[in-house]
Amino acid sequence: MGFGDLKSAAGLRVLNDFLADKSYIEGYVPSQADIAVFEAIAAPPPADLYHALRWYNHIKSYEKQKASLPGVKKALAKYGPADVEDTTGAATDSKNDDDIDLFGSDDEEESEEAKKLREERLAQYESKKSKKPAVVAKSSILLDVKPWDDETDMAKLEECVRSIQADGLVWGSSKLVPVGYGIKKLQIQCVVEDDKVGTDMLEERITAFEDYVQSMDVAAFNKI
Amino acid sequence: GPEELALLERLLGLPKGNKYGVQGERKVPVLQTNNGPGLTGLMTIAAHLVKQAKKDQLLGSTAEEKAVVQQWLEYRVTRVDGGSSKEDTRIILKDLNVHLEDKVYLAGNIFTLADILMYYGLHHVMVELTVQEKEKYLNVSRWFNHIQHYPGVRQHLSNVVFIKNRLYTNAH
Numbered sequence: 001m002g003f004g005d006l007k008s009a010a011g012l013r014v015l016n017d018f019l020a021d022k023s024y025i026e027g028y029v030p031s032q033a034d035i036a037v038f039e040a041i042a043a044p045p046p047a048d049l050y051h052a053l054r055w056y057n058h059i060k061s062y063e064k065q066k067a068s069l070p071g072v073k074k075a076l077a078k079y080g081p082a083d084v085e086d087t088t089g090a091a092t093d094s095k096n097d098d099d100i101d102l103f104g105s106d107d108e109e110e111s112e113e114a115k116k117l118r119e120e121r122l123a124q125y126e127s128k129k130s131k132k133p134a135v136v137a138k139s140s141i142l143l144d145v146k147p148w149d150d151e152t153d154m155a156k157l158e159e160c161v162r163s164i165q166a167d168g169l170v171w172g173s174s175k176l177v178p179v180g181y182g183i184k185k186l187q188i189q190c191v192v193e194d195d196k197v198g199t200d201m202l203e204e205r206i207t208a209f210e211d212y213v214q215s216m217d218v219a220a221f222n223k224i
Numbered sequence: 225g226p227e228e229l230a231l232l233e234r235l236l237g238l239p240k241g242n243k244y245g246v247q248g249e250r251k252v253p254v255l256q257t258n259n260g261p262g263l264t265g266l267m268t269i270a271a272h273l274v275k276q277a278k279k280d281q282l283l284g285s286t287a288e289e290k291a292v293v294q295q296w297l298e299y300r301v302t303r304v305d306g307g308s309s310k311e312d313t314r315i316i317l318k319d320l321n322v323h324l325e326d327k328v329y330l331a332g333n334i335f336t337l338a339d340i341l342m343y344y345g346l347h348h349v350m351v352e353l354t355v356q357e358k359e360k361y362l363n364v365s366r367w368f369n370h371i372q373h374y375p376g377v378r379q380h381l382s383n384v385v386f387i388k389n390r391l392y393t394n395a396h
Contacts, residue, residue, distance in 0.1 A: 021362060021366045021369070022366060023328045053326065054327065057326070
């Protein structure tokens, strides 16, 4: 679980989506779960992420009582949607930089001991930095779904496409694009986890709705 | 009417004993008092009960909160109870959805009598909504689900189900 990197715009979007139908991170009362996530966010979410902003302002109103809210503060990876990872941790690694004296002491002449200690610490820092948490590979795909003719019920066609559910698949916005002769194609966005969902599988499941769908093409494919 | 006021009494932790009646064609509730004609009207009686229970914060703390609470109590009586056509309902849900976009409760950050009476007043509407409608009025659904889980509010009323994984994400 987690929201991705809460210090990034993408992470805030995950948080926003998560909070669309919830007042709190967990349950129905403010708790340490809300405080944990609140403290991981650098600033109020932007106005277009209005669910996250609503939650942020609400939790802010509990600032004075935050110590007495129920529950126990856990790691960010314990909260949020099940199929997302927490990568906000990458930021906290850099906090340890302050503890490491990279440029040596003020004293120009370093003793052998101090030098050895410094080099040891540098090696530690380097190895910690290289162990960054894994990021889930995702892609944003734009699909063109074509109907048989101009009489096909496009609303029903869209409903069929959106009814396709899979682990690692999230449907996005869509629009109808005229292609001539009164026919419209459905252009629909989705975000997939690369190792779970592929375009072959999407094509198979979308074209299975034979009554509505004539064909499906990938209009655009971008790595996120 | 009186049934709703009984729910409210229980939620407020008031002892039983108040006697209610109804008046006129529109069945306006009346709280019978020892002296005089009694208190008339849902909003009036509800506010009186809140004060009886010494839970005045449910009417709002700041002047602005108090005004917003009154606004929604009035809305409940004039629009929710007053109109009941499909179009009226659609407008109410749309109004609420816009108002709740940036608020957790009707008055902002605090739970008030407005949330309670709007919940009771809209329960019969929410029970009938389709999955798509619940997603369309996403903010109303979020608020309603929150209020029905607030301790003491729902009592014997049915729990309205809101599915966790939305079918139409980003459908705006």
